[in-house]
Amino acid sequence: MNASACGIRRPRIVVGISGASGAIYGVRLLKLLRELEVETHLVVSRSAQVTLSQEMRMQLADVKALADIHYPNTDIGATISSGSFRVDGMIVAPCSIKTLSEIATGCTSSLLSRAADVMLKERRRLVLMVRETPLHAGHIRSLAAVTEAGAIVYPPVPAFYAQPASLEQMVDHTLGRVLDLFDMDARTVRRWQGAVS
Structure with missing residues (x-):
């Protein structure tokens, strides 16, 4: 009898790719999760599509093919926008300051930031691979706020x-x-x- 017949599901991770430099982190993460047989739910920001093209010569279709399920960033009604959809957590790789700031304030304007906000409200693991330097005081306040809300800030x-x-x-x-x-x-x-020694 297989795992799904027993009511056991594969591990499930939401992967967000935002427009910060470092698109390689999101692409490689999807490949590693596939090797680990983790079900991946992908959302890519519009800015990330530009970064993927510039840094890796990849189009959105190439990245979507690495995930089990992909959602448009405008699809606020997607399953990952609801806490009732069970996942094991979310990784935003890379995470732009814009995305970080939306998550830190709870003022979400896209599926990517909404899905991250859901992780926080449901007390699920959220890891943000923030890519920005140098940081000004506003960035640092956002980093502190999102950490206080329960996220893990993991600069690469x-x-x-x-x-x-x-x-x-x-x-x-x-x-x-x-x-x-x-x-x-x-x-x-x-x-x-x-x-x-």
Whole structure:
């Protein structure tokens, strides 16, 4: 008897890709979640479509093909806009300051920010891979506000102790650590073994 017949569902993660630089994080995250057999629900902002084209030469159709289900960012009535739709959490990779600010204030204007807001109100895990630097006081206030609301702010800062030999290894290590927050092991993290004496 399969898992669905027993009422057990696959792990389910909402993936948001906003317009910040770093589209590679969202694309690679979808690939890693597929390898882990996690059901993915994708929403991509309009700005992200531009970033995907500029940084990765990918069109929306290419990214949609990596997800189980895709929703237009204007579809406020999508399943992921309701707390009654059961998911294990959401990752916004990358997360722009605009998206962060909407989530921090609860003043959502798109499906991406609404779905994130749902994660907070339902006390589900929300990880925001915020991509902006330098930060001004308004950014920092938004980071604090969204953290106080229950989100995890995870800027994609490289871990040089892992001695990455390529951009791909650096991205994979960061995403592996993000997935650790969901108790998922992507086997892409070079775990710290202590300092060599």
